[in-house]
Amino acid sequence: MSLKQAIPLDKIRYNEQGLVPAIAQDYLDGTVLMMAWMNRESLKKTLETEQAWYWSRSRQELWHKGATSGHFQKVKGIRYDCDSDALLVTIEQVGDIACHTGERSCFHQIEGQKSLPPADTLTEVFKVIKQRKSNPTEESYTCKLFAGGDNKILKKIGEESVEVVMACKDDDQEAIAYEAADLLYHTLVALAHHNVDLRDVYRQLDSRRK
Numbered sequence: 047m048s049l050k051q052a053i054p055l056d057k058i059r060y061n062e063q064g065l066v067p068a069i070a071q072d073y074l075d076g077t078v079l080m081m082a083w084m085n086r087e088s089l090k091k092t093l094e095t096e097q098a099w100y101w102s103r104s105r106q107e108l109w110h111k112g113a114t115s116g117h118f119q120k121v122k123g124i125r126y127d128c129d130s131d132a133l134l135v136t137i138e139q140v141g142d143i144a145c146h147t148g149e150r151s152c153f154h155q156i157e158g159q160k161s162l163p164p165a166d167t168l169t170e171v172f173k174v175i176k177q178r179k180s181n182p183t184e185e186s187y188t189c190k191l192f193a194g195g196d197n198k199i200l201k202k203i204g205e206e207s208v209e210v211v212m213a214c215k216d217d218d219q220e221a222i223a224y225e226a227a228d229l230l231y232h233t234l235v236a237l238a239h240h241n242v243d244l245r246d247v248y249r250q251l252d253s254r255r256k
Protein backbone atom coordinates (compact mmCIF):
# COMPACT_ATOMS: atom_id res chain seq x y z
CA MET A 47 0.00 0.00 0.00
CA SER A 48 1.38 3.43 -0.91
CA LEU A 49 1.66 6.24 1.62
CA LYS A 50 -1.12 8.13 -0.17
CA GLN A 51 -3.50 5.23 0.20
CA ALA A 52 -2.54 4.75 3.87
CA ILE A 53 -3.35 8.29 5.01
CA PRO A 54 -6.76 9.73 4.14
CA LEU A 55 -6.06 13.49 4.16
CA ASP A 56 -9.61 14.35 5.19
CA LYS A 57 -9.66 11.96 8.09
CA ILE A 58 -6.85 13.84 9.88
CA ARG A 59 -8.14 16.27 12.54
CA TYR A 60 -6.29 19.56 12.09
CA ASN A 61 -6.42 22.12 14.94
CA GLU A 62 -7.97 25.64 14.71
CA GLN A 63 -4.87 26.81 12.80
CA GLY A 64 -5.27 23.94 10.36
CA LEU A 65 -2.22 22.14 11.78
CA VAL A 66 -1.44 18.68 13.07
CA PRO A 67 1.68 17.75 15.11
CA ALA A 68 4.06 15.37 13.34
CA ILE A 69 6.69 13.44 15.25
CA ALA A 70 9.63 12.22 13.14
CA GLN A 71 11.17 8.94 14.22
CA ASP A 72 14.22 7.16 12.76
CA TYR A 73 13.09 4.10 10.81
CA LEU A 74 16.06 1.95 11.86
CA ASP A 75 16.67 2.52 15.55
CA GLY A 76 13.49 4.26 16.70
CA THR A 77 15.21 7.48 17.84
CA VAL A 78 12.69 10.30 18.18
CA LEU A 79 14.27 13.02 16.05
CA MET A 80 12.01 16.05 16.04
CA MET A 81 8.48 17.36 16.27
CA ALA A 82 7.06 19.81 13.75
CA TRP A 83 3.69 20.82 12.30
CA MET A 84 1.98 19.83 9.10
CA ASN A 85 -1.08 21.29 7.45
CA ARG A 86 -3.22 19.56 4.85
CA GLU A 87 -1.06 20.83 1.99
CA SER A 88 2.28 19.83 3.53
CA LEU A 89 0.91 16.42 4.41
CA LYS A 90 -0.30 16.03 0.82
CA LYS A 91 3.17 16.99 -0.50
CA THR A 92 4.79 14.59 1.96
CA LEU A 93 2.61 11.76 0.71
CA GLU A 94 3.25 12.64 -2.94
CA THR A 95 7.02 13.13 -2.76
CA GLU A 96 7.77 10.66 0.08
CA GLN A 97 9.94 13.38 1.62
CA ALA A 98 8.94 15.33 4.73
CA TRP A 99 7.23 18.68 4.20
CA TYR A 100 6.17 20.64 7.27
CA TRP A 101 4.47 23.97 7.91
CA SER A 102 6.80 26.58 9.37
CA ARG A 103 4.80 28.58 11.93
CA SER A 104 7.53 31.25 12.19
CA ARG A 105 7.83 31.79 8.44
CA GLN A 106 4.19 30.94 7.67
CA GLU A 107 5.18 28.84 4.67
CA LEU A 108 5.67 25.28 3.54
CA TRP A 109 8.97 23.89 4.78
CA HIS A 110 10.65 21.20 2.70
CA LYS A 111 12.90 19.85 5.46
CA GLY A 112 16.56 19.89 4.43
CA ALA A 113 15.93 21.41 1.00
CA THR A 114 18.81 23.84 1.49
CA SER A 115 21.12 21.82 3.77
CA GLY A 116 20.71 18.41 2.13
CA HIS A 117 19.51 16.92 5.44
CA PHE A 118 16.17 15.93 4.05
CA GLN A 119 13.93 13.19 5.34
CA LYS A 120 12.92 10.21 3.24
CA VAL A 121 9.55 9.09 4.49
CA LYS A 122 9.28 5.35 5.07
CA GLY A 123 5.86 5.34 6.70
CA ILE A 124 3.22 7.52 8.35
CA ARG A 125 0.75 6.58 11.06
CA TYR A 126 -1.97 8.65 12.68
CA ASP A 127 -3.07 8.15 16.25
CA CYS A 128 -6.40 6.79 17.48
CA ASP A 129 -8.22 10.14 17.33
CA SER A 130 -6.42 11.25 14.14
CA ASP A 131 -4.91 14.41 15.64
CA ALA A 132 -1.21 13.45 15.68
CA LEU A 133 1.12 11.92 13.11
CA LEU A 134 4.07 9.60 13.57
CA VAL A 135 6.36 9.91 10.55
CA THR A 136 8.95 7.15 10.21
CA ILE A 137 11.90 8.51 8.28
CA GLU A 138 15.40 7.99 7.04
CA GLN A 139 17.26 11.14 8.03
CA VAL A 140 19.57 11.75 5.08
CA GLY A 141 22.73 13.46 6.32
CA ASP A 142 21.98 12.31 9.86
CA ILE A 143 21.13 15.77 11.24
CA ALA A 144 17.52 16.42 12.16
CA CYS A 145 17.89 19.40 14.49
CA HIS A 146 18.59 22.93 13.22
CA THR A 147 21.40 23.17 15.82
CA GLY A 148 23.26 20.40 13.99
CA GLU A 149 22.29 17.52 16.26
CA ARG A 150 20.93 14.15 15.21
CA SER A 151 17.85 14.72 17.36
CA CYS A 152 16.13 17.86 18.66
CA PHE A 153 15.50 16.06 21.95
CA HIS A 154 18.69 16.40 23.94
CA GLN A 155 20.20 13.99 26.40
CA ILE A 156 19.36 14.86 30.01
CA GLU A 157 21.75 13.85 32.76
CA GLY A 158 20.49 10.87 34.74
CA GLN A 159 17.90 9.82 32.17
CA LYS A 160 18.92 6.62 30.51
CA SER A 161 17.24 6.94 27.20
CA LEU A 162 16.62 10.38 25.80
CA PRO A 163 15.97 10.81 22.93
CA PRO A 164 14.14 7.50 22.97
CA ALA A 165 16.01 4.91 20.97
CA ASP A 166 16.41 1.18 21.30
CA THR A 167 18.67 -0.18 24.02
CA LEU A 168 21.29 -1.62 21.66
CA THR A 169 21.70 1.84 20.10
CA GLU A 170 22.12 3.43 23.52
CA VAL A 171 24.68 0.86 24.65
CA PHE A 172 26.54 1.15 21.33
CA LYS A 173 26.75 4.91 21.79
CA VAL A 174 28.47 4.43 25.19
CA ILE A 175 30.83 1.83 23.71
CA LYS A 176 31.88 4.28 20.97
CA GLN A 177 32.39 6.99 23.62
CA ARG A 178 34.65 4.59 25.55
CA LYS A 179 36.65 4.03 22.37
CA SER A 180 37.19 7.73 21.75
CA ASN A 181 37.60 8.67 25.46
CA PRO A 182 39.22 5.73 27.26
CA THR A 183 38.90 5.54 31.05
CA GLU A 184 40.91 3.45 33.54
CA GLU A 185 38.03 1.56 35.10
CA SER A 186 36.04 0.78 31.95
CA TYR A 187 35.66 -2.91 31.04
CA THR A 188 34.97 -1.88 27.43
CA CYS A 189 38.29 -0.01 27.29
CA LYS A 190 40.10 -3.11 28.54
CA LEU A 191 38.57 -5.03 25.66
CA PHE A 192 39.64 -2.38 23.15
CA ALA A 193 43.15 -2.38 24.65
CA GLY A 194 43.34 -6.16 24.19
CA GLY A 195 42.26 -5.82 20.53
CA ASP A 196 40.82 -8.65 18.45
CA ASN A 197 42.54 -11.32 20.54
CA LYS A 198 40.61 -10.31 23.66
CA ILE A 199 37.35 -9.27 22.00
CA LEU A 200 37.00 -12.33 19.76
CA LYS A 201 37.94 -14.70 22.59
CA LYS A 202 35.06 -13.21 24.61
CA ILE A 203 32.67 -13.57 21.68
CA GLY A 204 33.67 -17.23 21.40
CA GLU A 205 33.14 -17.79 25.14
CA GLU A 206 29.83 -15.96 25.25
CA SER A 207 28.57 -17.87 22.19
CA VAL A 208 29.32 -21.17 23.90
CA GLU A 209 27.55 -19.92 27.03
CA VAL A 210 24.44 -19.06 24.95
CA VAL A 211 24.58 -22.55 23.42
CA MET A 212 24.88 -24.21 26.85
CA ALA A 213 22.05 -22.13 28.32
CA CYS A 214 19.83 -23.10 25.37
CA LYS A 215 20.79 -26.73 25.79
CA ASP A 216 19.65 -26.50 29.43
CA ASP A 217 16.48 -24.70 28.28
CA ASP A 218 17.15 -22.17 31.04
CA GLN A 219 15.25 -19.03 29.90
CA GLU A 220 16.83 -16.69 32.43
CA ALA A 221 20.35 -17.87 31.59
CA ILE A 222 19.64 -17.66 27.85
CA ALA A 223 18.62 -14.00 28.18
CA TYR A 224 21.64 -13.26 30.41
CA GLU A 225 24.17 -14.92 28.12
CA ALA A 226 22.56 -13.49 24.97
CA ALA A 227 22.95 -10.00 26.52
CA ASP A 228 26.66 -10.74 27.12
CA LEU A 229 27.04 -11.94 23.52
CA LEU A 230 25.26 -8.90 22.09
CA TYR A 231 27.37 -6.51 24.17
CA HIS A 232 30.66 -8.13 23.09
CA THR A 233 29.48 -8.17 19.46
CA LEU A 234 28.82 -4.43 19.72
CA VAL A 235 32.37 -3.97 20.99
CA ALA A 236 33.66 -5.93 17.95
CA LEU A 237 31.59 -3.72 15.63
CA ALA A 238 33.03 -0.57 17.20
CA HIS A 239 36.55 -2.01 17.13
CA HIS A 240 36.23 -2.60 13.38
CA ASN A 241 34.46 0.74 12.72
CA VAL A 242 31.22 -0.89 11.64
CA ASP A 243 28.10 1.05 12.55
CA LEU A 244 25.23 -0.71 14.30
CA ARG A 245 22.94 1.03 11.81
CA ASP A 246 24.64 -0.94 9.02
CA VAL A 247 23.59 -4.13 10.79
CA TYR A 248 20.05 -2.76 11.09
CA ARG A 249 20.12 -1.89 7.37
CA GLN A 250 21.07 -5.48 6.56
CA LEU A 251 18.24 -6.82 8.71
CA ASP A 252 15.83 -4.27 7.25
CA SER A 253 16.74 -5.26 3.68
CA ARG A 254 15.93 -8.88 4.48
CA ARG A 255 12.42 -8.17 5.78
CA LYS A 256 9.70 -9.78 3.74
Ligand SMILES: N=c1c2ncn([C@@H]3O[C@H](COP(=O)(O)OP(=O)(O)OP(=O)(O)O)[C@@H](O)[C@H]3O)c2ncn1[C@@H]1O[C@H](COP(=O)(O)O)[C@@H](O)[C@H]1O
Pocket residue numbers: 171174175178185186187188189227228231
Ligand atom coordinates in the same frame (compact mmCIF):
# COMPACT_ATOMS: atom_id res chain seq x y z
N1 LIG B 1 26.42 -4.26 28.55
C1 LIG B 1 27.53 -4.33 29.08
C2 LIG B 1 28.07 -5.57 29.51
N2 LIG B 1 27.60 -6.84 29.44
C3 LIG B 1 28.55 -7.62 29.97
N3 LIG B 1 29.58 -6.88 30.40
C4 LIG B 1 30.79 -7.33 31.07
O1 LIG B 1 31.26 -8.44 30.33
C5 LIG B 1 31.89 -9.34 31.20
C6 LIG B 1 31.26 -10.68 30.94
O2 LIG B 1 32.19 -11.59 30.95
P1 LIG B 1 32.13 -12.82 31.96
O3 LIG B 1 30.72 -13.21 32.18
O4 LIG B 1 33.04 -13.82 31.37
O5 LIG B 1 32.66 -12.15 33.27
P2 LIG B 1 34.16 -11.99 33.77
O6 LIG B 1 34.41 -13.13 34.68
O7 LIG B 1 34.25 -10.61 34.36
O8 LIG B 1 35.06 -12.11 32.47
P3 LIG B 1 36.59 -11.71 32.27
O9 LIG B 1 36.58 -10.40 31.52
O10 LIG B 1 37.22 -11.58 33.62
O11 LIG B 1 37.15 -12.80 31.43
C7 LIG B 1 31.64 -8.87 32.63
O12 LIG B 1 32.80 -8.23 33.13
C8 LIG B 1 30.52 -7.88 32.45
O13 LIG B 1 30.58 -6.81 33.41
C9 LIG B 1 29.34 -5.60 30.11
N4 LIG B 1 30.07 -4.47 30.31
C10 LIG B 1 29.55 -3.29 29.87
N5 LIG B 1 28.31 -3.20 29.27
C11 LIG B 1 27.81 -1.89 28.74
O14 LIG B 1 28.89 -1.08 28.38
C12 LIG B 1 28.78 0.19 29.02
C13 LIG B 1 30.15 0.71 29.36
O15 LIG B 1 30.74 -0.13 30.32
P4 LIG B 1 32.19 0.20 30.88
O16 LIG B 1 33.10 0.20 29.73
O17 LIG B 1 32.53 -0.89 31.87
O18 LIG B 1 32.11 1.55 31.53
C14 LIG B 1 27.92 -0.04 30.26
O19 LIG B 1 27.22 1.14 30.59
C15 LIG B 1 26.98 -1.13 29.76
O20 LIG B 1 25.88 -0.52 29.09
